Amino acid sequence: MYRTNNCGVLRLKDVGKNVIMSGWIKKIRNLGSIIFIDLRDLYGITQLNLINYFNNKKKINNLGREFVIKVEGQVIERFSKNFKNPTGEIEILVKKLKILNNSLVPPFKIENNTDGNEDIRMKYRYLDIRRDIIKNNIILRNNIYIEIRNFFLKENFLEIETPILINPTTDGARNFYVPYRKKKGFFYSLSQSPQLFKQLLMIGGIDKYFQIVKCFRDEDFRSDRQPEFTQIDCEMSFVDENDILNIFEKFIHFLLKKIKGINLNKFPILTYEEAINKYGSDKPDIRFDMKLFELNDFSNKQEYIMGISLPVCFNYKIIEEILFFFKKKKIKQLIWIKYLKKEKFKSSIEININLMKNWAKSLNSKCGDLLIILLGEKNIIVKNLGLFRIKMSKRLNLIKNKIFSPLWIINFPYFKWNKKKSCYNSLHHPFTSPEIIDLKFLKENPEKIKSKSYDLVINGKEIGGGSIRINNSKIQKIIFNHLGFSKKKIEKEFGFLIKSFKYGAPPHGGIAFGLDRLISVFAYKENIRDFIAFPKGQDGKDLMIESPSKRE
Numbered sequence: 001m002y003r004t005n006n007c008g009v010l011r012l013k014d015v016g017k018n019v020i021m022s023g024w025i026k027k028i029r030n031l032g033s034i035i036f037i038d039l040r041d042l043y044g045i046t047q048l049n050l051i052n053y054f055n056n057k058k059k060i061n062n063l064g065r066e067f068v069i070k071v072e073g074q075v076i077e078r079f080s081k082n083f084k085n086p087t088g089e090i091e092i093l094v095k096k097l098k099i100l101n102n103s104l105v106p107p108f109k110i111e112n113n114t115d116g117n118e119d120i121r122m123k124y125r126y127l128d129i130r131r132d133i134i135k136n137n138i139i140l141r142n143n144i145y146i147e148i149r150n151f152f153l154k155e156n157f158l159e160i161e162t163p164i165l166i167n168p169t170t171d172g173a174r175n176f177y178v179p180y181r182k183k184k185g186f187f188y189s190l191s192q193s194p195q196l197f198k199q200l201l202m203i204g205g206i207d208k209y210f211q212i213v214k215c216f217r218d219e220d221f222r223s224d225r226q227p228e229f230t231q232i233d234c235e236m237s238f239v240d241e242n243d244i245l246n247i248f249e250k251f252i253h254f255l256l257k258k259i260k261g262i263n264l265n266k267f268p269i270l271t272y273e274e275a276i277n278k279y280g281s282d283k284p285d286i287r288f289d290m291k292l293f294e295l296n297d298f299s300n301k302q303e304y305i306m307g308i309s310l311p312v313c314f315n316y317k318i319i320e321e322i323l324f325f326f327k328k329k330k331i332k333q334l335i336w337i338k339y340l341k342k343e344k345f346k347s348s349i350e351i352n353i354n355l356m357k358n359w360a361k362s363l364n365s366k367c368g369d370l371l372i373i374l375l376g377e378k379n380i381i382v383k384n385l386g387l388f389r390i391k392m393s394k395r396l397n398l399i400k401n402k403i404f405s406p407l408w409i410i411n412f413p414y415f416k417w418n419k420k421k422s423c424y425n426s427l428h429h430p431f432t433s434p435e436i437i438d439l440k441f442l443k444e445n446p447e448k449i450k451s452k453s454y455d456l457v458i459n460g461k462e463i464g465g466g467s468i469r470i471n472n473s474k475i476q477k478i479i480f481n482h483l484g485f486s487k488k489k490i491e492k493e494f495g496f497l498i499k500s501f502k503y504g505a506p507p508h509g510g511i512a513f514g515l516d517r518l519i520s521v522f523a524y525k526e527n528i529r530d531f532i533a534f535p536k537g538q539d540g541k542d543l544m545i546e547s548p549s550k551r552e
Ligand code: ASP
Pocket: 192, 193, 194, 195, 234, 465, 466, 467, 510, 511, 512
């Protein structure tokens, strides 16, 4: 027998019991007359008192950090208690100690405040997982899986697996390819998402589907991206956009309540256009206000004018910082105005006082604010002021960390012009339904066409996105054509889908949530790698198993 109790359960009420415990040596404290060991397992840390080994130093000297040991002994009350540790009022008076396995000296400290950099921790991920921080993230992930399944079970969704080895599609992200052994030159590709299969499930009459599924995209590396990542993928039949927003808002409310004990109000909904105009981003962080405002009303200038008001102490250092930020973004026309007190301003160039008063009013500025005003091309200004807004929110500590500010973004444009390739791309994906009445703009002004898509954003991160789908082969073909897909490509890559629409495809729609990102947002963290047991490191490499590797 290895244990009667784990290292996290014993308390004062257990004093007197004889116990057997196993675990790892976290720390040995040799105080001369007495030796203590902190014994660690998944469940906690229990102090071992080795006073009985006072005359058996040899045995003690053989022990080291991360050795696996088994002890037998009696629970006793501790002389000096540690109230920070749940087991900190007791210790085990060890009578028998057995080494179950030795350990090399670990290459970094297995503690929350470790001295190991990320590369070394990735190389020895199994040691990293022993640290509370990573272990607790893995437990959090497990708890979230359970609640996800509880929710979808309650709502009568069916959990269905879809294939990973599928055919490549040539739009969207880059594919990972897998050679087909039986025929040279033939490849599978790894599924980027179950998109078409979940639609086919709806055509198959499944009604409500979900899956916690691995997806594979060969994209550039970022701290919130992984080449293989997990989605909570969902699809429903006989629904419109409101049905989808309602059920999945309920889902997020449910998770937040179960996991964090938090009740949220109804999520605000912004159109894409509103989000861009107010926040300069289609994934706005609304934990703080500091909106952008258009200022053209008071000027006869041809250029677009937009500003933001910052609650910041004025000094030339910050002005320099701001100028540098916009210089890097190649913004040429910037005006700053310091709102000193009522009717008193100081500005980078001479400006009519009434104009400054009007601007300050439009920007909701308060005395003491610094007004930053940009002039130029609308798209560039809005985008960069959006980035600036986020940068300044961090600089000015405006973000209250432990809050959740979700919102829905709806009414995205359908098409986006791809300058590099001189063609249109779909902003979401080409299976998304356009607003049918907008199709009249297809020839003259396709950028005016809106899609029936929606994103869920929490704290400035895109957590989920989806759409009502096309279920009509003619409309699907119109969209493919407009995206410049050749007849051959349509037939080869999507022929089966178009055919399926001809066999009674119900109206349907869905959404997919990025699970890794969702968990990191729940934990108020940025880096999704800490929430994946075995993530890929920089450049998509796994330093532990040294993958990818050369094929011999
Ligand atoms: N399959 C889509 C994606 O991965 C999400 C959806 O439209 O449901 O982004």
